[in-house]
Amino acid sequence: NPTAPPVMANGHFATVADQGDAASYEHGVQAIDGDKEFNPNLSKYLTLEDVTPAGFNYHLISVFGSQSTGKSTLLNQLFGTQFSVMSEMERRQTTKGIWLSKNKKQADSATADGSRMADNILVMDVEGTDGRERGEDQDFERKSALFALATSEVLIVNIWEHQVGLYQGANMGLLKTVFEVNLQLFLKDKHTTHRSLLFFVIRDFIGTTPLKNLQKTLLEDLSRLWDTISKPAGLEKSTIHDYFDFQFYGLPHKGYQPDQFVSETKKLGLRFREGHRDPKRDALKGEFSEEGVFLPEYHRRIPADGFAHYAEGIWDQIVNNKDLDLPTQQELLAQFRCDEILREVMVGFDEAIIAFEDKQNEAVRLGAPEVLGGLGVAMRTARSKTVKGFETEASRYHKGVYQRKKAELEGKVDTRLKALFHGQISAAHKSGIRDFSDAVTNAVKSGQKKGGNYDFAEIVNEESKVSLEKFEAVARSTVVENTSWSNYKQELKLYEKELSEVSARLRRDEMRRLASRVERWVQSRLGESVGVEFNGLGSGRAGGGAPEDGDKPTEKAFWDRIWNVFVETVLDAERRFTDRASSFDASLEEVDVGLWRLRRKSWGVLRAKIDEEMIEGNLLLKLRENFEDKFRYDDDGVPRIWRPTDDIEGIYTRARESTLTLIPLLSRFRLAETSAAPPLDRWIGHTPSTASPADEEDLAPIGGVDEDEGKSLEEEMTIVGDSKRQELTVRFKKAADGVYVEAKRSAIGGMTQ
Numbered sequence: 033n034p035t036a037p038p039v040m041a042n043g044h045f046a047t048v049a050d051q052g053d054a055a056s057y058e059h060g061v062q063a064i065d066g067d068k069e070f071n072p073n074l075s076k077y078l079t080l081e082d083v084t085p086a087g088f089n090y091h092l093i094s095v096f097g098s099q100s101t102g103k104s105t106l107l108n109q110l111f112g113t114q115f116s117v118m119s120e121m122e123r124r125q126t127t128k129g130i131w132l133s134k135n136k137k138q139a140d141s142a143t144a145d146g147s148r149m150a151d152n153i154l155v156m157d158v159e160g161t162d163g164r165e166r167g168e169d170q171d172f173e174r175k176s177a178l179f180a181l182a183t184s185e186v187l188i189v190n191i192w193e194h195q196v197g198l199y200q201g202a203n204m205g206l207l208k209t210v211f212e213v214n215l216q217l218f219l220k221d222k223h224t225t226h227r228s229l230l231f232f233v234i235r236d237f238i239g240t241t242p243l244k245n246l247q248k249t250l251l252e253d254l255s256r257l258w259d260t261i262s263k264p265a266g267l268e269k270s271t272i273h274d275y276f277d278f279q280f281y282g283l284p285h286k287g288y289q290p291d292q293f294v295s296e297t298k299k300l301g302l303r304f305r306e307g308h309r310d311p312k313r314d315a316l317k318g319e320f321s322e323e324g325v326f327l328p329e330y331h332r333r334i335p336a337d338g339f340a341h342y343a344e345g346i347w348d349q350i351v352n353n354k355d356l357d358l359p360t361q362q363e364l365l366a367q368f369r370c371d372e373i374l375r376e377v378m379v380g381f382d383e384a385i386i387a388f389e390d391k392q393n394e395a396v397r398l399g400a401p402e403v404l405g406g407l408g409v410a411m412r413t414a415r416s417k418t419v420k421g422f423e424t425e426a427s428r429y430h431k432g433v434y435q436r437k438k439a440e441l442e443g444k445v446d447t448r449l450k451a452l453f454h455g456q457i458s459a460a461h462k463s464g465i466r467d468f469s470d471a472v473t474n475a476v477k478s479g480q481k482k483g484g485n486y487d488f489a490e491i492v493n494e495e496s497k498v499s500l501e502k503f504e505a506v507a508r509s510t511v512v513e514n515t516s517w518s519n520y521k522q523e524l525k526l527y528e529k530e531l532s533e534v535s536a537r538l539r540r541d542e543m544r545r546l547a548s549r550v551e552r553w554v555q556s557r558l559g560e561s562v563g564v565e566f567n568g569l570g571s572g573r574a575g576g577g578a579p580e581d582g583d584k585p586t587e588k589a590f591w592d593r594i595w596n597v598f599v600e601t602v603l604d605a606e607r608r609f610t611d612r613a614s615s616f617d618a619s620l621e622e623v624d625v626g627l628w629r630l631r632r633k634s635w636g637v638l639r640a641k642i643d644e645e646m647i648e649g650n651l652l653l654k655l656r657e658n659f660e661d662k663f664r665y666d667d668d669g670v671p672r673i674w675r676p677t678d679d680i681e682g683i684y685t686r687a688r689e690s691t692l693t694l695i696p697l698l699s700r701f702r703l704a705e706t707s708a709a710p711p712l713d714r715w716i717g718h719t720p721s722t723a724s725p726a727d728e729e730d731l732a733p734i735g736g737v738d739e740d741e742g743k744s745l746e747e748e749m750t751i752v753g754d755s756k757r758q759e760l761t762v763r764f765k766k767a768a769d770g771v772y773v774e775a776k777r778s779a780i781g782g783m784t785q
């Protein structure tokens with residue numbers, strides 16, 4: 033028997049595994065079985081039939097009528113479905129529960145004007161009831177009517193012609209139920225514009241009584257019926273036409289007029305197409321019309337991808353005898369579906385974004401921030417794809433829920449994109465500053481290699497320009513338009529600020545390098561010129577000046593010459609420093625600090641040079657040379673040949689005393705001119721107010737300049753301390769004595785020869 037359903041006689045579903053392919057659904061799907069269970073495979077069926085992606089472009093029709101009035105036969109004829117039909121031999125109820133099938137008739141059966149059946153018509157074949165007079169349980173009838181009304185746009189009412197006008201008949205009982213449950217639906221939803229079409233198909237229509245008359249009789253009966261039902265408060269005055277439109281169609285007897293039956297059902301089938309409200313037809317109140325039956329206002333506005341879930345929720349409410357509240361059901365559906373759609377679109381978002389997040393986190397963990405290539409494009413694409421994907425699917429659902437969920441989605445997406453954006457900016461910042469610093473350092477190094485003739489200011493300007501451009505380029509390319517979070521004004525400012533801080537630091541470094549170059553120069557210059565002065569001491573005619581008699585003024589002016597040489601050398605160095613420093617945009621304050629440091633350091637250099645010259649052995653040697661020079665040579669610089677008659681003792685005493693005056697002279701740095709210490713404090717000057725602790729930290733304290741050091745200028749200028757001085761005097765005298773004894777001997781020796 034090709035029309036027999038696979039499992040249905042016992043009223044149970046085939047298992048999910050059994051129903052894996054379209055073939056398992058050739059009879060459609062049993063949405064609700066004989067035990068009032070909802071079929072979890074409904075959504076799978078809709079997907080197999082390719083209805084799920086249709087949005088609102090689908091339609092639902094239900095059929096009502098007494099048992100065995102040819103309903104299933106009619107649907108199969110109209111829509112090419114394979115609902116099971118009672119066999120002529122057995123005559124027992126076949127349709128159990130509610131079956132659903134997609135229209136199998138294709139659009140090729142178009143009318144002359146090209147109109148064709150609507151897309152995605154879903155037909156529900158509802159189990160019929162036998163005569164009310166048998167007093168059967170009406171529970172399922174009521175529940176299925178409610179379910180059909182909550183979901184269907186068109187309700188086909190199947191009725192024998194000979195039943196028309198039988199007001200007490202079974203059909204009227206069924207319609208009464210339909211009206212009652214319809215009002216129940218509107219209890220919670222009084223302001224709805226929701227209407228349904230009751231499409232009466234009159235079977236075994238002979239034509240003796242014109243359809244018009246049958247239609248009139250039916251409408252009168254229905255109005256009377258409407259008057260008898262009790263209406264909820266507020267809806268007492270409502271009429272049947274507030275909720276229903278009517279259409280009528282007569283079909284000839286299938287058995288007696290098979291050809292007409294076929295051609296009439298074909299004509300009738302073409303009525304199931306999109307239509308629009310026609311005021312003329314309205315005025316006729318259901319007069320025969322060629323208009324398409326699917327008016328937009330009949331549509332329940334449940335997106336196809338949410339239909340199965342919605343239907344299940346509705347049925348659950350109905351089966352559990354709860355008040356059916358369609359707006360609430362639609363909101364619940366919207367929440368469910370919007371959540372589902374949100375999760376779906378987030379999968380795509382994750383695919384596009386997670387790799388970047390991982391990379392960024394890893395780089396941060398390693399402390400090596402990295403600018404991620406292609407991030408901006410990926411973020412922009414992912415965001416618009418995700419949001420658009422959501423909009424397309426979810427905007428068909430309850431507006432409030434949709435908007436709330438959309439905001440939630442944008443929040444989720446933006447939180448993550450914002451983190452990525454800031455990570456990228458931060459990486460651009462860190463690596464940019466590092467690159468800038470490296471670039472300047474390298475340029476300076478290569479400039480030094482090429483002879484030191486580089487323009488530091490230009491290097492810094494050039495590199496900071498490059499660096500800023502790079503930073504801005506990264507930031508600009510990472511911006512996601514139309515978001516509140518993706519701007520980088522603040523970050524750019526911070527970057528500029530740090531660039532100039534780093535520039536200042538690099539310039540200070542460059543100043544240091546310059547300063548130490550100049551200091552080295554000072555050191556070598558002073559080493560030479562101060563050395564010359566000290567060597568002069570040994571000759572007894574210090575400074576190489578012309579030999580003079582008696583008081584040797586050149587020796588007295590020894591420190592004056594040192595001081596002058598020192599001051600002049602440093603002045604020269606200051607000039608070099610200032611020239612070079614101003615070439616790289618150092619500020620006046622920075623130059624001031626540099627000069628101040630240079631003076632202090634130079635003093636240290638001089639002081640070290642003096643100490644080096646004055647170490648005990650050196651000094652004793654110098655004194656001895658000085659003495660011998662005076663003792664052994666006459667005033668014309670001619671070596672003396674001692675004779676016994678010479679006043680060796682006198683010459684010795686004078687020479688010794690003269691040399692001895694050098695010891696106190698050399699012990700203190702004192703200018704002959706003023707017979708005071710040189711004005712070191714004034715010469716160094718005040719500590720510039722802009723000097724930082726870093727500028728001061730490597731400076732040795734200077735007595736009389738750094739007062740809180742507790743060392744006076746007098747002490748700073750003390751080259752040889754008192755005890756050393758005495759020791760030196762004693763040792764010098766001993767050495768001089770030795771020379772004298774030797775001279776004495778040589779004089780006597782010369783005489784005995």
Ligand code: GDP
Nearest residue numbers: 099100101102103104105117118119120285286
């Ligand atoms: P359902 O219970 O309403 O779905 O009725 P079925 O479609 O199963 O048909 C019940 C019986 O009515 C079957 O034996 C059909 O052959 C018969 N039948 C179908 N169409 C017509 C018709 O147009 N006129 C008459 N008199 N019988 C029909």
Ligand code: MG
Nearest residue numbers: 103104116127
């Ligand atoms: Mg049937």
